[in-house]
Amino acid sequence: MSMPNLSDLGALAKTAKTYGLDLGERVLATFAVATGAVLTTATAGNVGHASFWQAVGAGGVAAAYSLVKGVLAKAFGDSNSASLIKGV
Incomplete structure (x- = not known):
């Protein structure tokens, strides 16, 4: 085995x-x-008991939030990365 x-x-x-x-x-x-x-996406009374469509809607909203975060990262972070941290 060789030495690193x-x-x-x-x-x-x-x-x-x-x-x-x-x-x-x-x-x-x-x-x-x-x-x-x-x-x-959930109402005050059903945060822990969301329906199927509320859960699907939450997934869609999370994806949209992630898209916004990625666009903001391009503007405020490294322009070649979806990270807000410069140099990543």
Whole structure:
């Protein structure tokens, strides 16, 4: 088994950091848009008991929120990424 090239460790660390930032942003954004979608489509009395069509509507609203987030990320983040974090 060969030893890893130590000159590649810096690039590996940068890649791992970028991956971690991107993954963290995606997880937080998914939580935010899914929660917002459920609260948008459900009425006060049935947040925990949504009908099939309310659940489908929540999925559609979450997708629309994600689209808006991606468009905003292009304007405020890196223009070649859907991330709000610059350099990701």
